[in-house]
Amino acid sequence: MPDYGHDLLFGTFLTPTAADPQRVLALAQLTEDVGLDLVTIQDHPYQPAFLDTWTLLSVIAARTSRIHVAPNVANLPLRPPAVLARSAASLDALSGGRFELGLGAGAFGEAAVAMGAPKRTPGESVAALEEAIEIIRSIWRHDGGPVRIDGKHYRVWGAKPGPVTPHEIGIWLGAYKPRMLRVTGALADGWLPSSFYAGPEQLAGMNKIVDDAAAEAGRDPALxxxxxNIGGSFSGTGAEFLTGPAAVWAEQLAELTVIEGMSAYILASDDPDTIRRFAAEVVPAVRELVDQERAGGDGAWSMPEAPGTAFGVTPTPDDGDRLSAERVWNEDDRPAGPAPEAGRVYTAHEQASGRHLIDVHDHLRAELTELRGLIEQVAAGSLEAGAARSHINTMTMRQNNWTLGTYCESYCRVVTTHHTLEDRTLFPHLRRADSRLVPVIDRLEAEHVAIHGVLERVDQALVALVAGTAGIVELRKAVDLLTDALLSHLSYEERELVEPLARLGSH
Incomplete structure (x- = not known):
C-alpha cells in the first residue's frame, strides 16, 4: 500500500473510569501538555463503571485549548444520528473546531439493547450506519434545506441543518469486516482500527478493501x-509489535506510514509515564523518519542515513570466567573474520543492526540470570522443580532450538521489521556477501546446535530431580555448563558479526 501523504497525528485513547474522574481529566490535560494532537475516549454507554463519553469530551474540550477530541468510537445504536450530528457540531463550535467523530456500528449488542437500543443483526447494523452517515452529513450542511431521509432504520423528515461547524468534521469508522471496510472506503473520512483486533500484518489486505471501495465509489483512496489505535511496552527485545525500546516503536510506526499508509497513532494507555515517553521519544523519531523518507524515498522503505560516525557499537566482552570444568567446545580454534577496514566510519543506520543483535543477546543474558535464580529457588525448597521446568520451557532460549532457521527468524524480527521473515535470513546473506565470513558462520551454527544439547541436559537434570533419581548437584552442574557456553557464544558472535552487520547489512 502507498503512503497517502497525510500529516502525522499522535494521540491517546483513554478509559473513562468513573471511579476517578479527575485522573481521566489529568491524563487528557497531559496529552495536550506533552504536545500530542488528539485525545480520544472509548464509548460504552451501557458500562456503569464508565463516565458518559460525550459529557467527558465536553469537559476535556473546555479544559484544553489546542488538542482535538473524539469518541473512539461513538456507539451509534445508543446515539440517534440526528441528535449525534447536532451534539458533534455543538462541541466543534464550542471548542473552536477541535472535534472529530469516531463512529461505530455498535458492539456488545445485548448490553446496548438492555439500555434501549434496537436489536439488529450485523448486516442491519451496517445498513443503519450507512443511513446514519447520510443523516449526519445532511445536518452538518451549512447551506442545505430541510433534511428528508426516509431510511429503513432511521427517518428524519424536515429537520433543519445546523449548527454551523467551524471546521469540516471528519467521520472515522471503526471497521474490521469486509462490508464495514467497504462502507469506510465509500463514505468515511477515516478508518480507525485497533492493533489489538487488526495486527500490522492484516492492514495491507484491509486497506485494499477500503481502497477498492473508494475507487468504485469514484473517490480518491487518499481521501x-x-x-x-496502538498499545505496547517499552520493555522487551522488539521481537513483537511495539515491545521494546522507543527506537523500535519509531521504526515500526514509520514503516506502517510509508508502506501501509497509516498516518495517525493513538496510544491506548492510562499510564502517565508511558504517555510522556511516547510523546518525548517515539513521536519525534517517527516524524523524522517519515519526513526523511518522504523527502528522498523511492517508494521502497529504507531507514534514513545519519551522518557517518566512528563505529560506536561495542561487543560484549568475554570475561573468561568459567563455572564448570567441562567444556562444550574448544574456544582456541574458533575462526575469525576479516579485520575491520582502517578508518572506516559507519552511519547510525549501519550501526543499528549490530545494536539490535546485542539487544537480543542482552535479553538472553537476562533470561540466563532468571534461570539460575529459579534453580536456587528449587535448591532452597521455595519452588517445585516441576514448576521451574514449566517456566523455563516458556523462555526464549528454550523456545529457540538454536538451529539456523529458528534463530534467524527470531533475530531478523528484531533487526528488521520491514521484510518478511520467511524470505530473509541473516547467515545466508552474510555468506553470500563476504565469503571470508563462511568459516565464522559455520562455527556459529555448530555452536547453536551444541547449546541446544546443553539445554536438553538442563531439562533432563530437572526431570531427574522431579523423579528423585538425581539431586540438585547435577542440575547445578548442567546450568553452570549452560552459563559458560551461552555467555561465551554470545560474546564470540558479537565480536565477529557486529562489524560485518554494519558493513554488509542484515539482508
Missing part, C-alpha cells in the same frame, strides 16, 4: 485517513 480516507488511516488511523491506528
Amino acid at each position: 480516507v485517513r488511516r488511523l491506528y
